[in-house]
Amino acid sequence: MLLKSKQSYDLTEAAVTDEAVFYNRRRLLQQMGFLGAGSLLASSASAGLLDFFSSGDKPAGPQFQQAPLTSIRSPYSTAETMTAESKATGHNNFYEFGLGKDDPKANAQGFKVNPWQLTVSGAVNKPLQLDYDALFAPELEERIYRLRCVEAWSMVIPWVGYPLATLLRQAEPTSAARYVAFQTLHDPAQMPGQGNRFLGGGIRYPYIEGLRLDEAMHPLTFLAVGVYGKTLPPQNGAPVRLVVPWKYGFKSIKSIVGIKLVEREPATTWNISAPNEYGFYANVNPQVDHPRWSQASERRITRGGLGSDERIPTQMFNGYGEAVADLYAGMNLRKYF
């Protein structure tokens, strides 16, 4: 009979840090340290003097409720300094909720995400219909990715979700599937920009994005259902969005209702709007400038006020070249920008 005497260094089950707390420890520390400063960030005065033409004051309605998510850590995460949550959730391009960077947060708080329906259809053997809860069914992992906007600013954001390939494999693409098209919810009643070109910038709605099938199946291509350890807030694309870290941010479509596997390259929103400025591929590439500005460097938004951002050189494929450059072997990336 084996007798085990309890040693002073033995840990009991109760002493084990909850996994969620363990993986969130850095964030918990940040929240404790920055809560005081964060609560001072409430007001925003970035309004233009013509803002009385648009939505006006921030609604006094209730805040969107985010639920905590548990996730495992991913080896694909970067160790770079993360962007403050208030910045990543307060500075968004989501024209469905207005053109200003602070409009989405101001106008999207009443957005309904449950019930939700995401369909995976087209050239697949098993079309899928996922309701809100099904979006969270696969094992969730946290991936801290660099996000490079085509406007030459960048952030480092901890997404929670799973590889898009997980979902696509369940649907079993047929041999006819060569591209994947994504579509954002079309609901002008909830998304004022879709019904009013003054608010929505006059781009074509619903927003459509697309990837080649091999890009979509790449392990870095991520379907995010959360951010900063919680479900996504509406301004970041609740309840489910795409994250393609080696492409400019506009490829990472938000609030997706449809994923369709197709034979031909789908027409995508920004490419339709300005084909000479926004290509289908939109791979981050410091050598190919936007016609109106340089893409050789970027302003990294982390935390703090004026003067705290650093301008850093932009990396080819946003630093994910080792993993994705093979996808584009032999392609002229100046032509297929």
Add this chain to the structure above:
Amino acid sequence: MPVPKTRVMSDRHVLLLKLLIHGLCLFFLLRVYYLGFSDQLGGDPVKAIIHFTGIGALNLLLLTLAVTPLSRWSHQGRLVRVRRLLGLYCFTYAAAHLVNFLTFDLQFNWPLIAEELTERPYIVVGLCAFIILLLLAITSIPPLVRALGRRWKLLHSWIYIAVLLVCLHFTWSVKADITEPMIYLAITLVLLATRGRQLRRPFSWPG
């Protein structure tokens, strides 16, 4: 009973109006820097302050251009005395706009600055407008006004070119929707239309 006459602006009224202009222009400019440095300008304070000072400069430019027709229509000749002050604040906001862009956005990355200033059309256009505003600001110093004599008026009619360049700079800089720049352009054209006579004989060298 005598017919009530329109009240004419006194020197005191002009002084009060000037103080009001100083107060408002300085308050908004200092406030936006305070909010920016204390991280209360939203997610990206750099973009916010560049936009604020740029649109502020354009608003002040249009106000400057509105002074002459306003004084004519209201028969308040003294009103034109605030024109120079508004013009100088327009220049101040424009200078802040340029300095913000170079300091906070491009961060004195000289190769990048050289590239942006030469290759980006909307930035070149903006810079041209700024150079005109700079010349007008320098030559608004009273001794220079006197020294330039009739040529001063010619030089200062370049403000019409500057405002059109600024409208083009604004239109070119937006990503998709050009409604707001078009509203500004419409206001600009109305203000230019009030100067029909001057614009019909444009920039003829005074002989």
